[in-house]
Amino acid sequence: xxxxxxxxxxxxxxxxxxxxxxxxxxxxxxxxxxxxxxxxxxxxxxxxxxxxxxxxxxxxxxxxxxxxxxxxxxxxxxxxxxxxxxxxxxxxxxxxxxxxxxxxxxxxxxxxxxxxxxxxxxxxxxxxxxxxxxxxxxxxxxxxxxxxxxxxxxxxxxxxxxxxxxxxxxxxxxxxxx
Numbered sequence: 001x002x003x004x005x006x007x008x009x010x011x012x013x014x015x016x017x018x019x020x021x022x023x024x025x026x027x028x029x030x031x032x033x034x035x036x037x038x039x040x041x042x043x044x045x046x047x048x049x050x051x052x053x054x055x056x057x058x059x060x061x062x063x064x065x066x067x068x069x070x071x072x073x074x075x076x077x078x079x080x081x082x083x084x085x086x087x088x089x090x091x092x093x094x095x096x097x098x099x100x101x102x103x104x105x106x107x108x109x110x111x112x113x114x115x116x117x118x119x120x121x122x123x124x125x126x127x128x129x130x131x132x133x134x135x136x137x138x139x140x141x142x143x144x145x146x147x148x149x150x151x152x153x154x155x156x157x158x159x160x161x162x163x164x165x166x167x168x169x170x171x172x173x174x175x176x177x178x
Contacts, residue, residue: 017041056139060131065098067135070107073124074132080119
């Protein structure tokens with residue numbers, strides 16, 4: 001069964017989301033429409049957030065991957081690449097690729113690991129820490145703007161719900177300060 005574009009008034013995104021949910025319910029009713037609606041909305045928000053993130057890091061010559069590496073080092077301190085990969089949801093290869101330009105711009109340094117002769121330990125330089133703080137402040141202003149549609153309790157609820165969905169083995173409910 002194919003629906004015509006006439007079913008989608010004025011190409012408004014939320015109308016599309018409703019139509020996607022209705023079509024899913026009609027054709028895959030046993031699965032419900034909730035996951036379709038939720039994932040379509042999440043995809044839209046994530047896509048916008050990634051575009052916003054790129055606009056925040058690119059003026060400083062960083063990629064989003066490079067910033068994620070720097071941010072993780074800023075939060076957690078010196079780390080081995082495999083730990084960075086895990087914390088940033090990146091592959092080891094992506095961490096390695098991000099590391100090289102960060103080192104050449106003197107934002108990150110690497111030394112041999114004292115616990116594993118085959119590995120290295122990455123650290124943020126003072127210049128890297130300053131840049132992370134500057135970029136993170138801009139990113140938080142953008143995120144605050146994006147979340148203004150939610151009350152503070154709704155923001156806390158969203159953090160809790162997303163924590164459950166992410167399903168981190170250690171803690172499904174990260175702390176969120178207003």
